[in-house]
Amino acid sequence: MTGRVGHAARGALLAAVILTASGAIARAAELVMFHSKSCPWCAAWDRDIGKVYDKTNEARVLKLRRVDADRETDGGVKLARPVEVTPTFVIVACGREVGRILGYPGEDHFWGLLGMEIERNRTAFAAKC
Secondary structure: OHHHHHHHHHHHHHHHHHHHHOOOOOOOOEEEEEEEEOHHHHHHHHHHHHHHHEEEHHHOOOOEEEEOOOOOOOOOOOOOOOOOOOOEEEEEOOEEEEEEEEEOHHHHHHHHHHHHHHOHHHHHOOOOO
């Protein structure tokens, strides 16, 4: 999926995922981006996705928080394993890692991987912390 059609299809899929049984949007989840100022892939992500992320359906599910990997090792998250490369996107529910995307494989792949992580972890996102 690419372009507007791909994003529209993702939006339709995510509409069902982001609503809990009560109809409220789950808010206990976040996407933590471990980045570095010297990372060219981080800069590519910022250019391709970072400017629009907050306006997406994915951001309604996973609020983005950036962590400087040169200064912090865990970003206040209970990680499953250390962050060793940037960018690393850690999917967090209730303060603990439930998923991870290593690197930035390009815009289409990133959205696809993020969509799979959201679908796989929808129960964790709906849980009360």
